[in-house]
Amino acid sequence: MPLTNPDTPLRLGVNIDHVATLRNARGGHDPDPVRAARLAQQAGADGITLHLREDRRHIVDADLPAVMSAVTLPINLELAATAEMQRIALAHKPHAVCIVPERREERTTEGGLEVAGDDNRLRDFIAPLREAGSRVSLFIAPDEAQVEAAARVGAQVVELHVGAYCEYCADGNDAARTAELRRLIVAAALAHDLGLEVHAGHGLNFDNVGPIAAIPELVELNIGHFLIGEAVFVGLEAAIREMRRQMNLARM
Ligand SMILES: CC(=O)[C@@H](O)[C@H](O)COP(=O)(O)O
Numbered sequence: 001m002p003l004t005n006p007d008t009p010l011r012l013g014v015n016i017d018h019v020a021t022l023r024n025a026r027g028g029h030d031p032d033p034v035r036a037a038r039l040a041q042q043a044g045a046d047g048i049t050l051h052l053r054e055d056r057r058h059i060v061d062a063d064l065p066a067v068m069s070a071v072t073l074p075i076n077l078e079l080a081a082t083a084e085m086q087r088i089a090l091a092h093k094p095h096a097v098c099i100v101p102e103r104r105e106e107r108t109t110e111g112g113l114e115v116a117g118d119d120n121r122l123r124d125f126i127a128p129l130r131e132a133g134s135r136v137s138l139f140i141a142p143d144e145a146q147v148e149a150a151a152r153v154g155a156q157v158v159e160l161h162v163g164a165y166c167e168y169c170a171d172g173n174d175a176a177r178t179a180e181l182r183r184l185i186v187a188a189a190l191a192h193d194l195g196l197e198v199h200a201g202h203g204l205n206f207d208n209v210g211p212i213a214a215i216p217e218l219v220e221l222n223i224g225h226f227l228i229g230e231a232v233f234v235g236l237e238a239a240i241r242e243m244r245r246q247m248n249l250a251r252m
């Protein structure tokens with residue numbers, strides 16, 4: 001079976017969290033994440049990602065149903081594995097739920113979910129979400145033990161955290177970048193062999209996306225912060241279209 005269908009390019013999920021960050025900086029309604037989701041759909045995004053953090057620092061509860069009813073694209077809801085978040089996911093039944101680690105004091109998602117060693121709790125957390133019809137994804141570091149644990153606990157998808165790779169690219173640390181890319185390539189192959197769908201995300205931009213998009217097992221990239229920042233200069237549609245173009249180029 002081919003790893004990727006040439007007629008189905010690598011999917012781009014656009015994360016709109018940081019439109020909400022700007023809105024929340026002043027309160028009120030602007031800029032509106034719903035409008036961003038509609039524009040992303042118009043620009044050719046394949047999905048919309050939202051991270052409902054426990055502290056509601058960007059996306060808030062009302063954004064989820066508002067975005068879900070505004071677009072026809074699949075919605076990927078990122079959340080921590082808490083009872084409150086499970087209740088919200090079960091009430092709205094998004095297309096996908098991606099379980100991520102959260103630390104209240106962190107500025108952004110620092111690492112991958114600790115799946116190995118938390119098997120029983122995660123298995124119980126995942127089962128009702130799957131029964132409700134959501135595809136369950138785990139946001140993990142490119143680590144063999146975590147990939148194997150993700151398959152054990154019943155996830156259908158893993159999203160590989162590429163944040164470390166992106167930081168090494170930004171720092172110009174070529175040796176570390178190459179080693180981290182190798183880890184991502186190996187983890188993606190293992191996940192695919194174990195029957196998991198493989199996604200990647202965190203910190204991707206025009207400069208670093210190419211080698212990630214070229215990993216053949218990947219079927220989806222989730223990209224947010226950079227695209228929303230770039231939108232300030234060129235507009236959201238143009239930023240998304242350029243990202244799409246660069247992802248397609250890497251697959252040629
Ligand atoms: C899990 C993930 O990588 C994204 O959701 C990213 O975390 C965006 O949200 P923050 O910038 O709040 O971390």
Ligand SMILES: NCC(=O)COP(=O)(O)O
Nearest residue numbers: 015201202203222224225
């Ligand atoms: N899961 C990663 C994501 O949704 C977007 O991360 P970022 O591009 O905002 O760093």
